[in-house]
Amino acid sequence: xxxxxxxxxxxxxxxxxxxxxxxxxxxxxxxxxxxxxxxxxxxxxxxxxxxxxxxxxxxxxxxxxxxxxxxxxxxxxxxxxxxxxxxxxxxxxxxxxxxxxxxxxxxxxxxxxxxxxxxxxxxxxxxxxxxxxxxxxxxxxxxxxxxxxxxxxxxxxxxxxxxxxxxxxxxxxxxx
Numbered sequence: 001x002x003x004x005x006x007x008x009x010x011x012x013x014x015x016x017x018x019x020x021x022x023x024x025x026x027x028x029x030x031x032x033x034x035x036x037x038x039x040x041x042x043x044x045x046x047x048x049x050x051x052x053x054x055x056x057x058x059x060x061x062x063x064x065x066x067x068x069x070x071x072x073x074x075x076x077x078x079x080x081x082x083x084x085x086x087x088x089x090x091x092x093x094x095x096x097x098x099x100x101x102x103x104x105x106x107x108x109x110x111x112x113x114x115x116x117x118x119x120x121x122x123x124x125x126x127x128x129x130x131x132x133x134x135x136x137x138x139x140x141x142x143x144x145x146x147x148x149x150x151x152x153x154x155x156x157x158x159x160x161x162x163x164x165x166x167x168x169x170x171x172x173x174x175x176x
Contacts, residue, residue: 022059025049026066033070075111082108 025042029035039046053060085103089096112120130136 022062026062029063030066030069031073033067033074075114078104078107078111082111 021042021044025038025044028038028041032038035046035049039049042049053063081104083103085101087099088102090098090100109120128136
């Protein structure tokens with residue numbers, strides 16, 4: 001982030017009412033992306049912060065920008081771990097004897113799915129069919145039972161799926 005953008009954000013925040021806690025809150029939210037940690041750092045109650053966000057559109061915009069920046073940091077770290085890896089110590093008989101580079105295939109796949117969802121998303125296609133690939137048969141007696149239940153609920157004045165039956169007992173009528 002450039003110095004000019006940072007300065008303008010500080011000026012905008014400092015010109016607002018409540019700038020003391022807002023500045024601390026937004027700084028931590030930008031760095032950590034965590035509302036609870038930001039509230040602790042700013043020494044303000046979570047419900048007060050959410051109430052302020054709901055009543056102050058300018059603060060809501062700053063909040064959203066801070067979360068975007070925190071998300072960018074997370075993505076940058078995921079990218080680094082997936083492509084450059086982390087140094088993992090190697091131990092032999094209780095003593096560190098060296099290091100190896102460990103990469104995260106899971107993070108790499110998550111980044112690919114996020115950046116190219118059309119190519120890397122999960123593709124699940126289910127097809128239901130009846131015997132020998134034919135259509136699913138619904139027997140007439142099942143249709144008739146369903147029609148009778150609908151008529152029963154309509155006559156009782158209760159919609160299907162409600163808990164009250166015609167007698168007010170809460171039994172809901174017959175089960176399928």
